Amino acid sequence: MRHLLWCLAPLALVFGCGKVAETCEDVELINADYEPIEAESGIRYCETDTEIDSLKGGAFIRDMAVDCPELVGPAACPEDQLSECDCGDGEVCGLNIEGYGNCECYAPCATDADCGADEVCFCASRRDPTQAGHNIMHINTCLPSECDGPEDCGGELCGVALDSCQGAAAQRCHTADDDCDDDGDCDGNEQCTYDEPEARWTCQGVATCE
Numbered sequence: 001m002r003h004l005l006w007c008l009a010p011l012a013l014v015f016g017c018g019k020v021a022e023t024c025e026d027v028e029l030i031n032a033d034y035e036p037i038e039a040e041s042g043i044r045y046c047e048t049d050t051e052i053d054s055l056k057g058g059a060f061i062r063d064m065a066v067d068c069p070e071l072v073g074p075a076a077c078p079e080d081q082l083s084e085c086d087c088g089d090g091e092v093c094g095l096n097i098e099g100y101g102n103c104e105c106y107a108p109c110a111t112d113a114d115c116g117a118d119e120v121c122f123c124a125s126r127r128d129p130t131q132a133g134h135n136i137m138h139i140n141t142c143l144p145s146e147c148d149g150p151e152d153c154g155g156e157l158c159g160v161a162l163d164s165c166q167g168a169a170a171q172r173c174h175t176a177d178d179d180c181d182d183d184g185d186c187d188g189n190e191q192c193t194y195d196e197p198e199a200r201w202t203c204q205g206v207a208t209c210e
Contacts, residue, residue: 023047027060027125027136032072034126034138041125042066043136043160059182059192060127060136060160062171063149068110068123068140077103094139107142115142122168136160136168145171157181161194164207169193175200 024046029037042064074094077085085093087105096104108114109121119142126136137143147158153173163169172194174181178201180192186203195202 025127027127029069030072030124030126030138031070032124037069039069040064040066041123043122043125045127058184059157060162060168061158062120062122062160065112065120065148066123068121070124071108071110072124072138072140073108074104074106074139106139109140109142118145119143120145120148120171138167143168143170147171147173159194159201161201162191163193164205166191166206170196172201179203 024044027041027043027045029039029041031037043060043062045058045060047058073092074096077093077095081103082093084103085105087093091105091107093103094106096102107116107119112119112121115121122137122141122143124137124139126138147153148171149158150156152158156174156176158171158173160168161170161172180186180201180203183191186192189206190203191206192201193204194200195204
């Protein structure tokens with residue numbers, strides 16, 4: 001696998017294999033009603049000059065830590081589902097997909113300082129309000145992180161790994177053993193994201209989530 005180089009040039013962002021980011025757009029913050037908030041999210045989605053369609057041919061980066069302007073938490077779990085959660089200190093039990101779905105434990109946050117070691121705070125945010133499943137995070141929550149930038153990854157990209165519903169799951173370093181650099185390297189209904197057991201980025205299926 002080729003090395004993925006992430007460098008800031010005067011006119012372009014350069015991905016692996018010579019891919020050039022044609023556009024980088026800020027991901028917008030949202031409140032508890034999923035309405036946009038006029039504030040910097042610190043997260044960007046950069047499209048490359050491969051296939052530009054939905055999330056294909058691009059990658060998310062968190063290039064700045066911000067304080068979440070609002071405390072956006074998960075919807076409460078129904079009482080008959082609370083047994084699904086076994087939450088630790090500082091965690092709350094809430095629904096995992098925009099007000100419905102399964103009950104899971106979350107660590108609410110407003111800044112990185114609210115999170116534990118090797119974690120960062122992602123504010124409630126989304127890339128595209130017109131398409132279901134494209135939210136980065138529907139609540140404020142602490143997520144695992146092993147990097148803040150390429151300096152923590154031996155020069156490789158520090159990317160935002162997504163879960164199957166295209167929500168943020170962690171910040172992970174790209175590696176020389178990755179199967180993909182970004183979604184443009186994947187086929188059909190797949191995205192390039194981090195495989196925790198394999199400790200590298202691979203093409204994985206995307207679920208239908210709303």
